[in-house]
Amino acid sequence: KFRLAYPLLLCAHRMFTSQTEGELRVTQVLKEKFPRATAIKVTDISGGCGAMYEIKIESEEFKEKKTVQQHQMVNQALKEEIKGMHGLRIFTSVPKC
């Protein structure tokens, strides 16, 4: 039952929220710096204040790298954006073939 409800919930969510400028900007930078990424999701978790973001990114560019190295790659990519943030949460993954 949950599986049926989930897409509906997502749909409703999207109807009532749109991406913040910050989310869009960070997503754009990540798209540029990780051209082979298969999934990127940036969420402002500071209530829209741009203070804290949760970043989920899946890319084969992370293959065979330790998690801390993967996170470092994201940190490097977002070096400028991070300067304006209070904090960020990063979740990296490698695409399952």
Place this chain on the structure above:
Amino acid sequence: LRPRPSRNADAHQAWNRPAHGPGLSARPPSGTTGGALDAMVKKDKVVVFLKGTPEQPQCGFSNAVVQILRLHGVRDYAAYNVLDDPELRQGIKDYSNWPTIPQVFLNGEFVGGCDILLQMHQNGDLVEELKKLGIRSALLDEKTDQDSK
């Protein structure tokens, strides 16, 4: 750049609190330059840089690190409060090239922040890494109890 030994009584307790073992009773080597920080992270097997102290974390993510270590029964670790020292706060970020606090070092090596430690806790890596340092995670003993039931 000499680090000011904390004049705050609570923070001073954090340096010397015997419950956390010998690691905390020493003062950090003078300065927050790369060399000094290098010595700090290598002096103890488990070193964390927090906002606040293990007794009173001042941030949810720093608290998460403290709680995870507590779950694994790790008591002997050095905890440095970056809120005590702005030079340390920036210095450690430059040293590990990592923009946020908390920061966890195992055996002198930067492991990551709270997200990574949480992931390691969930996937069993933390138990393994602690084992490599000669630290037996308390969770292993829990598991043995369960297995024997």
